[in-house]
Amino acid sequence: MATCPILDGCYTQGKTVDEALENIKEAIALCLEDLKEDEIPDTNSIFIGQVVV
Template structure:
């Protein structure tokens, strides 16, 4: 089984849950009570997302996300 690398964004919501998004896979979002749980959940979400695309014969988007810090 080949492994791919995807960048994710993690932040805490107003209820204290950790939200994790994968920007290169539109709509691929998960959450968890802890950072560790959120990361495990997004790994499953990414795997399921990619598997569904392949099953439907659709292209899997390449990782194309860059991060920057902006001083305001």
């Protein structure tokens, strides 16, 4: 499962990690299409990282 927490309801899944990543790119694009310009969240203070357990 892949999600974009900054965009409410923006999530997807895939049979593989690569497929889920491709799907979330498409889901993000679709979610952004539905937002007005002033509704797009500010992402300047977002930390992006990966944790391996």
